[in-house]
Amino acid sequence: MSFFKGALKMVHQGCKVLVVSGPSGSGKSTLLTKLFQEFPNTFGFSVSHTTRKPRDGEKVGVDYHFTTRGEMEEAISRGEFLESAVFANNMYGTSFAAIQAVCNEKKVCVLDIDIQGVKQVKNTDLDAVYVFIKPPNMEELEQRLRNRGSETEESLQSRIKAAKADMSYGEELGNFDLVLVNDSVSNSYPKFRDFVLNHIQYENTPNGQLIMESAKNF
Numbered sequence: 001m002s003f004f005k006g007a008l009k010m011v012h013q014g015c016k017v018l019v020v021s022g023p024s025g026s027g028k029s030t031l032l033t034k035l036f037q038e039f040p041n042t043f044g045f046s047v048s049h050t051t052r053k054p055r056d057g058e059k060v061g062v063d064y065h066f067t068t069r070g071e072m073e074e075a076i077s078r079g080e081f082l083e084s085a086v087f088a089n090n091m092y093g094t095s096f097a098a099i100q101a102v103c104n105e106k107k108v109c110v111l112d113i114d115i116q117g118v119k120q121v122k123n124t125d126l127d128a129v130y131v132f133i134k135p136p137n138m139e140e141l142e143q144r145l146r147n148r149g150s151e152t153e154e155s156l157q158s159r160i161k162a163a164k165a166d167m168s169y170g171e172e173l174g175n176f177d178l179v180l181v182n183d184s185v186s187n188s189y190p191k192f193r194d195f196v197l198n199h200i201q202y203e204n205t206p207n208g209q210l211i212m213e214s215a216k217n218f
């Protein structure tokens with residue numbers, strides 16, 4: 001059996017995936033940080049691979065699995081990646097092994113990925129719950145990105161442009177299980193948390209393995 005099939009099978013056995021997507025600046029990190037703070041033993045991020053160089057302070061295998069383009073392309077062709085994308089000439093991706101590592105800790109694996117990644121996950125038969133986080137409007141999105149102070153004018157404009165395409169995919173009926181307007185965090189976080197908890201159910205089996213099942217399949 002190829003690694004791909006083996007990994008996919010492992011991922012299918014009692015492994016639950018929460019996919020969170022939305023335009024840059026819509027508040028994905030803000031809402032996920034709160035979820036991880038409130039439920040530190042329930043949710044875990046998979047560690048992505050990237051071909052970009054490590055930044056100061058980034059830890060190998062913790063922040064990213066750092067790799068080369070050649071190695072990553074080969075692994076992708078062997079089917080070892082759930083999704084991958086290229087940004088600013090660097091490759092990024094989520095391996096099945098990274099998802100399995102989170103599931104081995106009996107945690108729900110959270111993927112914070114862009115729409116390209118969402119489409120790739122949807123092409124697998126992985127059992128995932130999909131949440132789209134959107135800003136109240138484009139003016140507010142731009143203001144939040146400006147206030148965050150993380151972008152140059154050029155990257156801000158490219159994020160706004162990408163946001164418009166993301167919004168049309170995100171709002172299309174059937175693409176996400178939840179489309180959540182992040183108006184104020186005090187309003188949107190409880191909705192996000194309650195939806196996630198209601199749609200990812202846990203059941204302890206006699207052998208102690210945690211099986212997580214999605215309510216949408218019932």
Ligand SMILES: Nc1ncnc2c1ncn2[C@@H]1O[C@H](COP(=O)(O)OP(=O)(O)OP(=O)(O)O)[C@@H](O)[C@H]1O
Pocket residue numbers: 022023024025026027028029030031144145147148182183184185
């Ligand atoms: N409901 C909200 N009201 C006001 N500001 C918010 C709200 N949610 C998030 N913010 C702020 O908006 C900015 C963008 O949020 P955040 O970084 O969580 O977005 P993101 O979707 O994770 O972006 P990226 O995809 O670029 O990582 C941050 O400065 C954050 O503090």
